[in-house]
Amino acid sequence: MATPKMLDSTCSIARSLGVLGERWTFLILRDALSGSTRFAQFKDSLGIAPDVLTARLATLVEYGVMTREPYQEPGSRPRDAYHLTDAGRELKLVIGALQQWGDRHVPHENGPTIERRVRDSDRPAHVGFVDESGREVGTEDVAFLRTAAYPA
Amino acid sequence: MATPKMLDSTCSIARSLGVLGERWTFLILRDALSGSTRFAQFKDSLGIAPDVLTARLATLVEYGVMTREPYQEPGSRPRDAYHLTDAGRELKLVIGALQQWGDRHVPHENGPTIERRVRDSDRPAHVGFVDESGREVGTEDVAFLRTAAYPA
DNA sequence: GGTGCTAAGTTGGAAAAACCAACTCAGACT
């Protein structure tokens, strides 16, 4: 139920995790980013208990990460489909960063099963820090600094 | 206990979450990235139950995200300090991506309390997709593609 | 050399969340 304590935090990481930090949520988003839209798709792909899936989809919809829309395939009764919103699609970066970290630091013997590539050029892409001019900056060259809004 | 089912997955995201996906872990890492090293620092800052903190630190150490080292301040008894490894420091990218998403999509009325800046120039930085040449690419232009290792 | 202090835990019991199997419900199709 998207731990409300965290949603009020002044820390953006805690607030993100208030929405996304429960078990299964990131895996649901991974599936959604790769095209899953239906309850049964998530359930079968993940092996998640249906009551938990119901709860997770509800919080994702509640916080604007996904929408729930009725749709009807011809010759089928109306169903509900879950689609990522713009906010949800922006999580591609978070998912990509997790994927990249897992590739490197929790490797599987067969190597990566998914790679990130630029659509047109087909060249490899990765997640990194970028400055205003769109140039990559090394991780060590980025500092997390307190703003004026930082509490005392 | 770092759900072993996920650690064997061929999906790198699932493997990452097998190590990092339990409650509190990302917040522990956030604190670690901002300089916390001691048990009590994490406990007091997060309000986490001590038994859960013990368990989380143990899995982070087990999977090479942090190290546990005895150290001694003069005039104090020897204690254990927890430090991020290189693998742990690379999670800055994941944490940064979560932070950025929270800033934008789960905003707090006071605005962000932390911002990402390039160390020398002091200019803002963000997390993004980058191609081989170090140039940022839009999220829409990045595809997640299956490799030969993708299971049937 | 006993008492108190503090950091880093451990332990035991209560509460919350996740898991699992079985069941419901509604429309389409036969």
Added chain:
DNA sequence: AGTCTGAGTTGGTTTTTCCAACTTAGCACC
């Protein structure tokens, strides 16, 4: 009328988490 399927709900068990109290080890002071 009966069957199938997707999308859930329900009830009971197991696993995690939470919380408060307890332990342990070394230092400092008297």
